[in-house]
Amino acid sequence: MKNIKDIKFYLLDMDGTIYLGNKLFDCTIPFLNLLEEQGKRYIFLTNNSSKNRNVYVEKLAKMGITAKPDDVFTSGEATTIYLNKIKPDARIYLCGTPSLEHEFEEAGFTLTDKEPYYVVLGFDMTLTYEKLVKLCDFVRDGLPYIVTHPDFNCPVEGGFIPDTGSMMALVKASTGRDPDLVIGKPNKGIVDAIVEKYHANREEICMVGDRLYTDIALGPKAGIISILVLSGETSMEDLEKSDVEPSFIFDDLTGIAEAIK
Numbered sequence: 001m002k003n004i005k006d007i008k009f010y011l012l013d014m015d016g017t018i019y020l021g022n023k024l025f026d027c028t029i030p031f032l033n034l035l036e037e038q039g040k041r042y043i044f045l046t047n048n049s050s051k052n053r054n055v056y057v058e059k060l061a062k063m064g065i066t067a068k069p070d071d072v073f074t075s076g077e078a079t080t081i082y083l084n085k086i087k088p089d090a091r092i093y094l095c096g097t098p099s100l101e102h103e104f105e106e107a108g109f110t111l112t113d114k115e116p117y118y119v120v121l122g123f124d125m126t127l128t129y130e131k132l133v134k135l136c137d138f139v140r141d142g143l144p145y146i147v148t149h150p151d152f153n154c155p156v157e158g159g160f161i162p163d164t165g166s167m168m169a170l171v172k173a174s175t176g177r178d179p180d181l182v183i184g185k186p187n188k189g190i191v192d193a194i195v196e197k198y199h200a201n202r203e204e205i206c207m208v209g210d211r212l213y214t215d216i217a218l219g220p221k222a223g224i225i226s227i228l229v230l231s232g233e234t235s236m237e238d239l240e241k242s243d244v245e246p247s248f249i250f251d252d253l254t255g256i257a258e259a260i261k
Contacts, residue, residue, distance in 0.1 A: 029064065029065065053069045057072060081196060092104060095127060210228070
């Protein structure tokens with residue numbers, strides 16, 4: 001196991017790690033200040049592809065965290081980086097929100113339902129039956145099929161709403177096909193994109209989060225360190241029942257701060 005003090009690049013999950021709902025944890029700003037004092041880089045990482053990074057910058061600002069757009073990274077942006085590596089300027093049929101569509105267009109892609117080269121499924125809260133029919137037709141026809149992230153549900157105030165993984169299951173039920181690639185946590189594609197964008201050394205990266213099956217499972221899949229915080233979804237009882245093993249475990253960000261001082 002690596003020394004925690006050797007970590008130089010922190011990928012920070014948000015809900016359950018730096019805040020809960022709309023309440024910032026008291027330990028968050030002191031932790032971020034410490035990382036800055038030590039010359040360490042951090043970005044806020046989310047699987048949610050329905051919103052672009054500017055939305056998160058605004059949300060963080062309301063909580064008292066000053067972040068630049070480059071301090072936030074989404075599975076949607078990771079998908080554009082991957083696609084630009086293999087086929088820049090591709091014609092894409094995208095199921096996504098207007099925010100995600102804008103992100104793809106800014107990355108140079110042509111969004112179309114006429115002879116696309118790729119089919120991409122994101123967290124589309126504007127999904128219509130017409131869009132779904134076209135998506136299934138293209139998948140059934142064998143077009144390369146990529147999904148931004150695998151989460152089945154998205155936590156919202158008062159419960160959950162169906163996320164991309166649920167739509168992915170529907171597409172498989174209709175077409176018999178799984179995606180050719182899923183980018184977001186816990187899959188290594190999101191870290192590959194981060195390494196490329198930020199020129200980060202994979203051996204110096206860690207993922208800090210509260211979910212075993214996305215945040216912590218990302219560690220071994222992407223070849224990075226994982227740090228579980230018990231401030232959100234996961235309890236020690238959950239951890240004992242799971243076969244996912246974090247590199248380090250702390251109650252919250254305060255524990256990490258004390259370990260790296």
